[in-house]
Amino acid sequence: MNPALYALIVILLGIGGCIGYFWTANFLLDKVLFPARGANIGRNINRANMVRPWVFLFPALFFLGIYLAYPVFATLSLSLNDRNGAFIGLGNYSRMIAEPKFGESLRNNMLWLVVVPAASTVFGLLAAQLTDRIRWGNLAKSLIFMPMAISFVGASVIWKLVYDARDASLPQVGLLNAVWMQFGGGFWSLLLLRILPAAILVALIVAGALAAWAMVRATPGGKLSANVLRGIGVVIIAALAYVLGGWGLGLLTAALPYGRPQLWLQTPFWNNFFLMMVLVWIQTGFAMVILSAALRGVPEDTIEAAVLDGANPFQIFFRIKVPQIRGTIVVVWTTITIVVLKVFDIVLAMTNGQWETQVLANYMYDKFFRSFDTGMGSAAAMVIMALVTPILIWNVWNARKEMR
Amino acid sequence: MDNIAGQKSALAWAVNLSVAVLVILWIIPTAGLLVSSFRSGDQIDSSGWWQAFATQEAQQAPIRITGAETTEGETHVIAGHLFTTGATVSAWGISSREPAAFAPDETADLGGGSSLTVAQDGSFTLSSPTSFEGARLPRVFTTAATPPEFTIDNYRNVIFSPMAGQSIGQAFLNTLTVSIPATVIPILVAAFAAYALAWMDFPGRALLIATIVGLLVVPLQLALIPLLQLHNTIGIGKGYLGIWLAHTGFGLPMAIYLLRNYMVGLPKDIIENARVDGATEFQIFVKIILPLSFPALASFAIFQFLWTWNDLLVALVFLGTGNDQQVLTGNLVNLMGSRGGDWEILSASAFVSIAVPLLVFFSMQRFLVRGLLAGSVK
Numbered sequence: 001m002n003p004a005l006y007a008l009i010v011i012l013l014g015i016g017g018c019i020g021y022f023w024t025a026n027f028l029l030d031k032v033l034f035p036a037r038g039a040n041i042g043r044n045i046n047r048a049n050m051v052r053p054w055v056f057l058f059p060a061l062f063f064l065g066i067y068l069a070y071p072v073f074a075t076l077s078l079s080l081n082d083r084n085g086a087f088i089g090l091g092n093y094s095r096m097i098a099e100p101k102f103g104e105s106l107r108n109n110m111l112w113l114v115v116v117p118a119a120s121t122v123f124g125l126l127a128a129q130l131t132d133r134i135r136w137g138n139l140a141k142s143l144i145f146m147p148m149a150i151s152f153v154g155a156s157v158i159w160k161l162v163y164d165a166r167d168a169s170l171p172q173v174g175l176l177n178a179v180w181m182q183f184g185g186g187f188w189s190l191l192l193l194r195i196l197p198a199a200i201l202v203a204l205i206v207a208g209a210l211a212a213w214a215m216v217r218a219t220p221g222g223k224l225s226a227n228v229l230r231g232i233g234v235v236i237i238a239a240l241a242y243v244l245g246g247w248g249l250g251l252l253t254a255a256l257p258y259g260r261p262q263l264w265l266q267t268p269f270w271n272n273f274f275l276m277m278v279l280v281w282i283q284t285g286f287a288m289v290i291l292s293a294a295l296r297g298v299p300e301d302t303i304e305a306a307v308l309d310g311a312n313p314f315q316i317f318f319r320i321k322v323p324q325i326r327g328t329i330v331v332v333w334t335t336i337t338i339v340v341l342k343v344f345d346i347v348l349a350m351t352n353g354q355w356e357t358q359v360l361a362n363y364m365y366d367k368f369f370r371s372f373d374t375g376m377g378s379a380a381a382m383v384i385m386a387l388v389t390p391i392l393i394w395n396v397w398n399a400r401k402e403m404r
Numbered sequence: 405m406d407n408i409a410g411q412k413s414a415l416a417w418a419v420n421l422s423v424a425v426l427v428i429l430w431i432i433p434t435a436g437l438l439v440s441s442f443r444s445g446d447q448i449d450s451s452g453w454w455q456a457f458a459t460q461e462a463q464q465a466p467i468r469i470t471g472a473e474t475t476e477g478e479t480h481v482i483a484g485h486l487f488t489t490g491a492t493v494s495a496w497g498i499s500s501r502e503p504a505a506f507a508p509d510e511t512a513d514l515g516g517g518s519s520l521t522v523a524q525d526g527s528f529t530l531s532s533p534t535s536f537e538g539a540r541l542p543r544v545f546t547t548a549a550t551p552p553e554f555t556i557d558n559y560r561n562v563i564f565s566p567m568a569g570q571s572i573g574q575a576f577l578n579t580l581t582v583s584i585p586a587t588v589i590p591i592l593v594a595a596f597a598a599y600a601l602a603w604m605d606f607p608g609r610a611l612l613i614a615t616i617v618g619l620l621v622v623p624l625q626l627a628l629i630p631l632l633q634l635h636n637t638i639g640i641g642k643g644y645l646g647i648w649l650a651h652t653g654f655g656l657p658m659a660i661y662l663l664r665n666y667m668v669g670l671p672k673d674i675i676e677n678a679r680v681d682g683a684t685e686f687q688i689f690v691k692i693i694l695p696l697s698f699p700a701l702a703s704f705a706i707f708q709f710l711w712t713w714n715d716l717l718v719a720l721v722f723l724g725t726g727n728d729q730q731v732l733t734g735n736l737v738n739l740m741g742s743r744g745g746d747w748e749i750l751s752a753s754a755f756v757s758i759a760v761p762l763l764v765f766f767s768m769q770r771f772l773v774r775g776l777l778a779g780s781v782k
Binding site for chain 1: 753
């Protein structure tokens with residue numbers, strides 16, 4: 001059958017079925033089973049009202065149960081079996097941990113989890129604050145937001161052109177290499193490729209140090225759990241600062257390969273960042289839209305008071321606005337974190353995990369559909385589930401708090 | 405806020421400039437692909453897309469002379485044009501070591517009494533006392549300025565005469581077939597559930613809402629294998645019905661969450677008045693709730709449509725890979741693998757696949773933003 005016709009029939013059947021189901025169920029409930037007349041009218045109405053929510057909810061619960069709840073348990077049980085279905089306990093997990101590709105995926109995923117949400121949120125906040133103050137702000141917002149509509153695969157094609165590399169004797173087609181070829185070690189190369197990035201890294205380290213200092217200083221002698229969390233935070237910041245410092249030093253001392261077009265996607269470690277850039281490009285618009293709404297929600301009088309006290313625009317932004325929208329920033333951060341954990345298309349389309357760019361979701365896809373190893377694939381999926389679980393709990397906890 | 409304390413004009417300038425830089429950075433990658441999709445393969449290879457609008461002087465790929473031979477008395481002559489476009493030659497040569505040895509209208513001695521002349525407009529004359537029959541004709545290296553040139557041939561190629569198994573037109577229809585039912589069905593199912601969760605009182609409601617919020621986060625990677633096995637067991641297998649059901653299931657938590665958040669905010673009086681007037685719940689839902697919830701329904705519809713249109717993973721797993729079921733994203737991934745360097749094909753295909761989402765995005769942006777805000781900010 002022609003698929004278009006098939007689709008039309010399914011839409012009609014789906015809509016008709018839905019409406020038919022609800023109409024019939026209500027009719028049965030109100031007119032046949034518990035009619036609102038006769039001797040037991042009160043009891044009947046009450047009973048009908050007790051049953052009705054479940055009639056309305058049934059199709060949704062059915063789908064949610066089969067398509068989301070059941071697979072969590074089915075995958076868990078699959079992850080404990082080998083590819084032939086025999087129970088092997090945690091065998092898949094230990095085999096997986098022994099695989100270098102898994103370690104690589106986990107490391108890369110950690111990198112993605114730090115960089116992408118942070119960069120998207122920072123760019124989004126910057127864009128939100130800046131576009132809110134200018135006349136053509138809405139147009140600018142639309143244009144920055146536009147990548148949200150583009151598929152991850154489409155975005156991969158778009159960025160692959162940017163990263164394209166040709167032999168040095170040919171004209172460069174990729175924008176990044178065309179720019180790169182302009183550098184030859186002179187003043188601008190020094191400024192743009194060494195001093196500026198190093199300055200950014202130093203700024204990041206300083207920001208981290210300030211955050212760590214604020215954490216250390218904040219209310220000593222609080223609850224033990226809070227102190228432990230704070231301690232962990234400080235340790236993480238210290239580790240990050242150490243890594244960033246190493247990069248900064250590397251940047252200042254490295255002999256950069258001027259004059260040679262770079263294979264951006266095939267340079268181990270750094271190629272991860274070129275892949276992440278694609279997701280940052282897509283997610284910044286999302287962060288911007290939500291943060292800009294939050295910024296508009298900041299009460300005017302707090303800003304006015306700050307202005308009267310002589311605060312400059314930077315102080316207003318960092319001391320008045322950002323603290324007031326902290327909740328929204330956390331929501332944006334978490335949402336992007338979830339996207340990062342699921343992302344698979346970008347890596348599949350651009351490098352397919354070669355050159356040390358593997359991530360968990362693509363690793364899992366590899367195991368499932370290339371090696372046909374359901375056990376290992378399920379184990380990898382469970383690792384992703386384990387990584388989202390804290391967010392899941394936090395979400396549910398927040399939702400319950402709100403409903404009270 | 406802008407006029408609270410008299411903005412400094414320098415700062416206003418800095419802000420405008422920063423936003424301009426940001427916007428340019430954000431649209432440049434897409435612009436590059438769009439421009440490339442309208443250039444011919446040769447042009448893409450010979451210069452970056454950012455030079456597409458300018459006349460450029462560049463060394464061209466070598467051109468081997470062809471043409472029919474004529475005789476003028478004792479000399480044998482081949483005359484013709486090197487280019488089909490309006491390029492202007494500024495220098496030319498006959499060996500790769502000296503590609504710019506001659507100026508236009510100069511004559512090069514090819515040895516054996518034969519000679520070659522190339523004019524500024526690319527017309528050439530090759531003459532020799534002996535016949536060219538069977539001889540290897542020389543290659544000409546040119547440095548020429550070519551005017552900007554755009555073409556829609558790439559689109560014509562990918563849509564109407566694709567490589568075997570890579571039919572974009574068919575994939576476009578397949579994608580449409582996937583995304584429309586996968587948008588419509590979850591909305592209906594979710595709307596009823598959201599109404600029940602928002603306006604009906606029953607035990608376990610809070611728990612149910614919490615569960616749905618939790619399911620929002622469940623990665624769909626988890627669902628792939630068990631569901632594929634399930635589909636095979638009950639006989640749906642890989643096909644459209646399976647993917648519609650899967651997208652419905654995966655889209656529901658978000659749909660219910662968005663719609664419930666919206667419906668809770670609807671005025672209580674209207675619903676209670678209707679109840680008092682004897683309307684059944686079904687009538688209330690269809691005649692009051694649905695029309696009032698239109699903004700939320702629209703915003704979810706846009707989300708779900710974009711999501712199903714742009715999806716790759718679910719389609720790879722639940723649909724066959726044959727030409728009759730391959731979706732645009734899958735098609736594009738295959739193209740990237742097989743024709744990774746053919747930017748004229750890749751860019752045109754990519755633009756066919758992102759045209760519909762961009763259209764939806766720009767025409768329905770208001771609803772999209774409203775939906776995002778309803779879902780994320782309290």
